[in-house]
Amino acid sequence: MSSIMTNSSALSALATLRSINNDMETTQDRISTGYRVGAAKDNAAYWSIATTMRSDNQAISSVEDALGMGAAKVDVAYAGIEAAIDIVSEIKAKVTAANEEGVDKSKVQEEIDQLKKQLLSVATGASFNGENWLVPDDTAAKTVVTGFVRDASGGVKVTTESYDASTHALFDATAGTGGILGDIYDATWTVDSTTADLATMLDDVQTALDSLQTAGSTLGSLSKRVELQEDFASKLSDALEKGVGRLVDADMNEESTRLKALQTQQQLGIQALSIANSNSQNILSLFR
16 A cells, blocks of 8 residues: 555664664674774673683783792802802812821811801802892792682682792891801801811701702702793793684674675665655655
8 A cells, every 4th residue: 555644664664774874883883993892782791700710821921020029039049059058069079188297287177167158259249120039028928929819619729839948048037047057157167177177067057958958859849840831831822822712703794794795775765765755755646
């Protein structure tokens, strides 16, 4: 039925055109932003997951920075331990040489005194950002951030690994006393003494070497743990970013193809609406 009051064809064409325009707006938004899910209204579940994962990824990035800081502290302390082992080994060699007949023990003693001073320089100089694990200023365990964890219930926490700096300290807070090297540095013995005294000196040096090796092994294990965690954190961050992308990123090939199709539909819709509107004008011809 033809009516001048209600143009059903035009209304139908108009509704179709509106739907096409809405779809075009959505597609153009996806193309301009690069996201298929850019807001909660697009897909509340995916948007929520993506928002949480992005937040976690930022936290992991901070953990990577903390791991770098921790790695630097561990590496500096380990370098100090290695240097101390070399110096104490030298002292051990000098004390051993002092047992030989005809050795100028005063010269040997002078060398040992210089090596002891170098031990103090190494210990006090092995600091990073003002923190020295070899001459700790307190008895608290040192900690290194090792990860960021989200459990099944949604709870989050930062994991850490501790290092007992007080047990492995080269010296106490008052450099030159206590710790692994205090007995050697502060010792009153000299190589110009009896064979029995030299044996005691050699025992003290060997005890210090054993303790230094233990400290070096502990730091080496911690360094490897931090290195592995740095590698994992980097891979985890990449994996999370890819996972979020799969949920919310727009497929640009698909969207560009859809846009071309919608543009064609829009042109046809406009033409259909024009034809529908012209029907009212055709009614006038019946009265001529």
